[in-house]
Amino acid sequence: MTNNKIPAAEDDRNLLDTLKYNLLRNKRYILYVGLITLLILLGGGILWSSGTQRLSANAVNMTVEPWYRGPEDAPVTIDLFPDFKCGICVETERMAVQAADDFKGKIRLVYHHYPDTRLSEMIAEALEAAGEQGKFWEMHDRLIDNTRGDIYQVIQAAESLGLSVEEFTISKLVTEAENIGLNVTQFTECLVSGRFKEKVRTAKQEAVSAGVKHASVFINGKEFRSISATYEDFYAAVNKELKKIGADGGDRE
């Protein structure tokens, strides 16, 4: 009996030692790998934040006049550079327009063309055509209104159904032109003739020269990173700018 117990006790001790040793070894491994992982993530974070764009001084030298909405002396300026074929861009446009409503008189929206594809170019031309008839913002708001399907949703629906995206988009543009009471003949003529194509392309080139690398929204010259952002985030970003000048818009309920 005694002979049997002693080796067992030794085995237990050995097992305990081994467990302690392995635990210590694993702890050390986790510590080392954790530290390396932290360094990698830190590097990634620096890279990520380097992507936050700022509007350069060239932005004020743009020859193509952007579209404005809101008082000229508003403390917060939101520069919009949307590509309507991009869902996140349309979503952020909606946030900007809602913020302009919520912070009445404190926000100036500045719209610049930034189409990435021919289809987006056509939508930008349609906005210009509406602007020619004095209804740029009405058309803009219609295109981003998702209660009846925004322009992005229309494009997505056409793509997923395998239909002609261009035809679907034109149909949406013409419908909205009718809804806001535009002269549809004049509007369609603008689209067909491509009268605003050059203006839209020049605006895009100037935006690129001003440091805009991709479709985005800038709040007082600093990019709002819209990916997975909610309206609460957007509201907070605007409020932060207002707080800087002591014009707090209040917490959002």
Added chain:
Amino acid sequence: MQMVGTENNNRVTLVRYLGLLIRLVTGGVFIVSSMSKLPMQSRFVEVVQSFHLLPYPLTVAYGLVLPWVELLVGCYLVLGILVKPGAIITILMCISFLIANISSVIRGEYYCPDCFGELFALSVTQAMTIDILIIIGAAVLLFVTKKIELLSFDSWFRGKYGSRKS
């Protein structure tokens, strides 16, 4: 007997160098790819959405997480940390890229925009070739190299703390 031993040694050396080469190349590709995507994550999410393969919330999650996973797996492979789990994740990522590229071919698209962010544009064929080569490389890491990694953190750690002294 001695000749057999020498042949085995040569094979082991070859496998060690092959493993190192695969780790460095695959890890390097992932690091470059993540570096080009991280500063423009929203653009990358749009690219993921343009494939129409996942529902919207998943495209956002995939687009957000993928560049970070690429960065971590790439660095781990280069440093030789957790090589086998890294190889498994590599294979899974490349399979997802292959599916996306095949869907592009079916839709009649011939370019893979933003596969490497905005660094350089690849044709779908080139992108698919790279994916397949990486999958083969990762499979070699997984099944052939075993625990004989050259210049790796794990080997160094095993050498330093691996064998228990009595």
